[in-house]
Amino acid sequence: SSLPNPSVTAVLDVQKQALALGAPGALTRIDSGNSSYRISTGRADTAAGTGMDADRRFRVGSVSKSFTTVVLMQLVAEGRIDLDASANDYLPKALPDDRITVRHLLSHRSGLWDYTNDMFYYTVPGFESVRNKVFTYQELIDLSTAHKVNNEPGAAYSYSNTNFVVLGQLIEHLTGVPMATQYQQRIFEPLKLKNTSYVHPNITISGSYARGYLRQDDTTLPLVDSTEQTVSWAQSAGAVISNSVDLNRFFSALVSGKLVPQTQLQEMMSMVPVNSDGTQSYGLGLRGRKLSCGVTVYGHTGTVQGYYTYAFTTADGKRSMTSMANTSNNGTVNTVLAGTLEASFCGKGVA
């Protein structure tokens, strides 16, 4: 491909910076044509002193939104959902505004308030209060609709977990099939993603995995091991568990037309800028990031207690990268970790 070769040294440099900023460990996997690069630094388990490796499983957070979108778009292709219909046509309990369409939910333009703003205002107390809780979709939606909307439907981009909780409820109500089965039958099995699972509300991560460490709001206090949790506060918006080889395969297969037909793929990849310089965009359950060497990559990011994730691929799916640092509530780690995109796709260190 016309891309520069990945820079392993630049990836390692980013990972070292992430550790210096407080991440116990970091991993990156790059798949480029027939070449694969597995790069890791630091610890997967600080108490046991276990080293990180690039194959370990972890909670992917909002990368789950791209999986939920694939299920939804397959149902659109099957003629069972109209993207521009009112979401209320498919829901068991109406949202407060009939004008909210399925497309608004997928593109974070519904205006629905994000209940996690309240839930996690105080990071560790918020986490501890929900880590073992099991919510219904409706309980989470009701937390959101107790608030005013951020904007009129379609009027603006306002990212909200609520949108993808509504979509999980919509898919289950329409089909009568739980999301776990939808993911398994429509994505995990066809792509042989043997390291990917949806085990909500089970709290443990099976197999070889990285533990996750949540930084406290008082940063002088020790990290909190946040590995075990139901992630019921997110579910179809954030509860998938996977690893770097599977996420690379997922996004490469997606853009290569292996998961949804071209018509639906084009809808997903129709990007709307969401930042001032246009380097970041959002389509349907998919982020776009324009890098310094001119390439735009497609995928999603994730933030869940103890884990930051970047998972992106080129438009042709020929080069994919997943990076994870096993901490969160540490914005500088998240920002620095983005540097693995430049290293992997542009062969550049971050100045």
Ligand SMILES: CC1(C)S[C@@H]2[C@H](NC(=O)CCCC[C@H](NC(=O)C[NH3+])C(=O)[O-])C(=O)N2[C@H]1C(=O)[O-]
């Ligand atoms: C838009 C995001 C960043 S937030 C959204 C979702 N993650 C969450 O909503 C979790 C929010 C609380 C996480 C917690 N932070 C606090 O509690 C702060 N008080 C921490 O850092 O572990 C996800 O994942 N998305 C990211 C995305 O899409 O990249």
